[in-house]
Amino acid sequence: MTERSYRQITRRKSRKIMVGPVAVGGDAPISVQTMTNTRTSDVEGTLDQVRRAAAAGADIVRVSCPDEDSTAALKAIVKGSPVPIVADIHFNYRRAIEAAEAGAACLRINPGNIGSVERVREVIQAARDHNCSMRIGVNAGSLDKHLLEKYGEPCPEALVESALEHARILEDNDFREFKISVKASNVFMAVAAYRGLAAACDYPLHLGITEAGGLTRGTVQSALGIGALLWEGIGDTLRVSLTADIAEEVKVGFEILKALDLRHRGVKIISCPTCARQGFDVVKTVETLEKRLAHISAPVTVSILGCVVNGPGEARETMIGVTGGGVGADRNRVYLEGVSDHNVGGAEMIDHIVELVEAKARALDAAKAGE
Numbered sequence: 234m235t236e237r238s239y240r241q242i243t244r245r246k247s248r249k250i251m252v253g254p255v256a257v258g259g260d261a262p263i264s265v266q267t268m269t270n271t272r273t274s275d276v277e278g279t280l281d282q283v284r285r286a287a288a289a290g291a292d293i294v295r296v297s298c299p300d301e302d303s304t305a306a307l308k309a310i311v312k313g314s315p316v317p318i319v320a321d322i323h324f325n326y327r328r329a330i331e332a333a334e335a336g337a338a339c340l341r342i343n344p345g346n347i348g349s350v351e352r353v354r355e356v357i358q359a360a361r362d363h364n365c366s367m368r369i370g371v372n373a374g375s376l377d378k379h380l381l382e383k384y385g386e387p388c389p390e391a392l393v394e395s396a397l398e399h400a401r402i403l404e405d406n407d408f409r410e411f412k413i414s415v416k417a418s419n420v421f422m423a424v425a426a427y428r429g430l431a432a433a434c435d436y437p438l439h440l441g442i443t444e445a446g447g448l449t450r451g452t453v454q455s456a457l458g459i460g461a462l463l464w465e466g467i468g469d470t471l472r473v474s475l476t477a478d479i480a481e482e483v484k485v486g487f488e489i490l491k492a493l494d495l496r497h498r499g500v501k502i503i504s505c506p507t508c509a510r511q512g513f514d515v516v517k518t519v520e521t522l523e524k525r526l527a528h529i530s531a532p533v534t535v536s537i538l539g540c541v542v543n544g545p546g547e548a549r550e551t552m553i554g555v556t557g558g559g560v561g562a563d564r565n566r567v568y569l570e571g572v573s574d575h576n577v578g579g580a581e582m583i584d585h586i587v588e589l590v591e592a593k594a595r596a597l598d599a600a601k602a603g604e
């Protein structure tokens with residue numbers, strides 16, 4: 234299906250860097266990140282969140298390192314984590330060195346903010362010694378003073394200029410293992426800044442709309458901003474920022490990638506908004522299926538539609554389709570690989586769909602393992 238011309242996205246050519254074992258940029262799949270909000274010094278609490286994020290599909294997880302207790306805990310967190318850990322550092326170059334020594338896969342740090350040339354060199358040396366990449370993370374809310382004076386207010390040009398200034402410091406030290414983000418809470422500003430940065434360099438870009446809000450608002454903001462950029466081929470890794478559970482950030486990140494056919498993970502359920510024609514309770518069915526199928530990582534497509542108006546058509550495009558058989562009929566049609574197959578209804582319907590999806594997921598996993 235992806236070969237259809239109207240669905241094709243040509244990705245910007247970027248350098249490839251490594252965040253631990255995860256490649257970012259070049260032809261690497263677009264990775265999904267999130268960030269813990271426990272105290273990093275609480276190793277068990279933080280690892281619990283990291284594991285939950287990884288189970289939801291996160292490829293990379295970031296933890297803040299505001300103090301020495303945090304970097305001291307980092308070693309155990311890195312050791313227990315199933316995914317590479319990025320250490321978030323602000324201002325203090327010692328925390329950066331400690332984080333690199335503790336095994337962080339990447340440092341989120343702005344080299345222009347850590348003081349003397351010598352300190353920058355020390356951080357870069359620590360990163361080199363420990364195979365640690367970096368992310369320059371420019372944020373509209375914390376732009377450098379001289380750029381605010383020059384531009385009068387945060388704007389896309391100021392974000393790009395700031396990012397390139399920080400990048401130059403690393404380049405001057407012959408260090409190019411980094412990605413860049415230019416986040417803003419305003420979608421227009423963030424998108425314009427990323428476009429400018431994409432045109433000005435070939436570093437991999439970490440996308441995000443910062444301080445995007447709660448689950449609903451943040452999802453919409455991120456889908457618009459991150460989605461618009463990905464659609465243009467810009468972006469190599471992303472984090473959806475939500476004032477919500479971290480697993481939600483990961484889920485929304487994947488939904489954006491799935492909507493653009495950039496990456497598929499887990500079950501994609503196409504379902505109708507329902508109306509008087511529905512042959513079964515579509516809302517309740519989909520809600521239950523989403524919960525019961527959340528553990529599946531294989532890219533299974535499912536369509537759940539209330540009636541024959543659109544059901545057979547959508548079923549043709551999905552691996553498993555269910556179409557309502559008419560009001561009160563309690564007999565709904567199941568399609569397998571687009572072909573009408575058998576009827577199902579009543580209390581056993583959800584269990585039956587779950588079994589079909591799990592079997593399909595096993596087959597896809599086995600086929601992948603055989604490749």
Ligand code: SF4
Pocket residue numbers: 505506507508509510511512538539540541542543544
């Ligand atoms: S598929 Fe049928 S039940 Fe669902 S919204 Fe459309 S017409 Fe209504």
